[in-house]
Amino acid sequence: MRSNSYVFDPKEIVIISKYHSPGVYFEKVDRDPSKHGAIVEIDSEKFVPLVVQARIDVDPVFGKILWNQISLSNRFCAGLSSWLFHQWFTKNEWQANDHSHTSHGRLQLHLGRASSLVLVMKTKKSHFGHCRISAFINIKYPACLRLEPDLSWSKRLLVGLREYMQLQGVMAWLSTLGGAYSAMGEYINSYSEKAGQISYQQLLVAIRLGNPILAAQCKVFAALSLIQRGKFNLAARIIREQYRLAGRNGYARDDKLIASCQAAWSRMQFLQRQRKKIFLSSLGKQTIS
Numbered sequence: 307m308r309s310n311s312y313v314f315d316p317k318e319i320v321i322i323s324k325y326h327s328p329g330v331y332f333e334k335v336d337r338d339p340s341k342h343g344a345i346v347e348i349d350s351e352k353f354v355p356l357v358v359q360a361r362i363d364v365d366p367v368f369g370k371i372l373w374n375q376i377s378l379s380n381r382f383c384a385g386l387s388s389w390l391f392h393q394w395f396t397k398n399e400w401q402a403n404d405h406s407h408t409s410h411g412r413l414q415l416h417l418g419r420a421s422s423l424v425l426v427m428k429t430k431k432s433h434f435g436h437c438r439i440s441a442f443i444n445i446k447y448p449a450c451l452r453l454e455p456d457l458s459w460s461k462r463l464l465v466g467l468r469e470y471m472q473l474q475g476v477m478a479w480l481s482t483l484g485g486a487y488s489a490m491g492e493y494i495n496s497y498s499e500k501a502g503q504i505s506y507q508q509l510l511v512a513i514r515l516g517n518p519i520l521a522a523q524c525k526v527f528a529a530l531s532l533i534q535r536g537k538f539n540l541a542a543r544i545i546r547e548q549y550r551l552a553g554r555n556g557y558a559r560d561d562k563l564i565a566s567c568q569a570a571w572s573r574m575q576f577l578q579r580q581r582k583k584i585f586l587s588s589l590g591k592q593t594i595s
Contacts, residue, residue: 318345318346318347319345319346319391319436319437320343320344320345320436320437321343321344321345321346321387321388321391321436321437321438321439322341322342322343322436322437322438322439323341323342323343323344323383323386323387323390323438323439323440323441324339324340324341324342324438324439324440324441325339325340325341325342325373325376325383325441325443326338326339326340326440326441326442326443327339327340327373327443328364328366328369328370328372328373328443328444328445329442329443329444329445330444330445337442340376340377340383342376342380342383342384342387343384344383344384344385344387344388346387346388346391346392357438357440358390358391358426358437358438358439358440359426359440359441360390360423360424360426360439360440360441360442361423361424361426361441361442361444362422362423362424362441362442362443362444363422363423363424363444363446364417364443364444364445364446365445365446366445369443369444369445372443373443387439390439390441391437391439393415393423470515473511473514473515474515476511477508477511477512477515477520480504480507480508480511481508483504484501484504484505484508484527487500487501487504488501488527488530488531488534491531491534492534495534495535498531498534498535499531499535501527501530501531501534502528502531502532502535504527505524505525505527505528505531506524506528508524508527509521509524509525509528512524518551519552519560519563522548522551522552522560522563523548523562523563523566525544525547525548526544526545526548526563526566526567526570528544529541529544529545529548529570529574530570530573532544533570533573533574533577534577536577536581538574538577538578541570541574542571542574545567545570545571545574548563548566548567549564549567549568549571551563552564552567
């Protein structure tokens with residue numbers, strides 16, 4: 307089409323397209339339209355379709371993707387309109403030699419196992435003009451599209467996700483409660499024993515979550531409880547094992563776990579020195595007396 311003029315180039319045609327949102331074929335409901343325009347080149351000796359009705363039968367997934375592209379991209383719609391226009395002439399070249407004033411035709415294309423395209427056109431001999439395309443996207447549920455396995459697997463994943471979220475919540479509550487008991491365990495031995503029991507419950511949750519680093523962290527918490535009660539040998543063995551696990555190269559290495567082991571080891575050495583001083587001071591008092 308020439309600029310600043312209403313004169314069309316004989317080898318160009320304007321396509322005015324109107325696409326309708328996906329819906330079930332037999333349901334009579336209003337669909338959201340999307341209008342677009344495009345200009346394509348043609349052979350001037352061929353007939354120009356005046357009215358085009360297209361029915362695109364697709365599965366639900368492809369229909370959703372197709373409509374999203376139509377709604378978001380004008381360039382995609384221009385290409386789709388041009389493709390629909392050329393499909394008619396490439397598949398129906400016999401109409402180029404038809405000298406009747408008007409003609410009708412129907413074209414069906416298979417777009418895969420679950421999709422098809424039906425074009426119904428009314429043509430009129432013309433060397434310039436425009437073409438109107440009205441396309442409906444129809445949702446069909448073919449036999450080859452089976453959603454039962456996906457639905458059943460999604461239900462299993464939903465149960466696992468729900469359990470994972472619940473276990474994460476339980477772990478958060480136990481961590482808060484265990485920290486409080488561990489703080490009081492510095493002064494009261496019974497609180498230290500309760501903190502050790504909570505650490506054991508955290509270990510069970512970590513094993514259920516399948517997280518070896520979190521399980522090792524729970525064992526370090528249990529070692530801190532043993533340190534508060536003076537069981538240094540057992541606590542030292544637990545800390546060494548978790549430190550070796552955290553120091554491995556690869557997926558098991560965790561700097562946070564290494565820092566926890568180092569902090570627990572420093573705490574144990576400090577309490578050992580404190581108890582040694584108390585023991586020596588008490589021994590010196592007994593000697594003097």
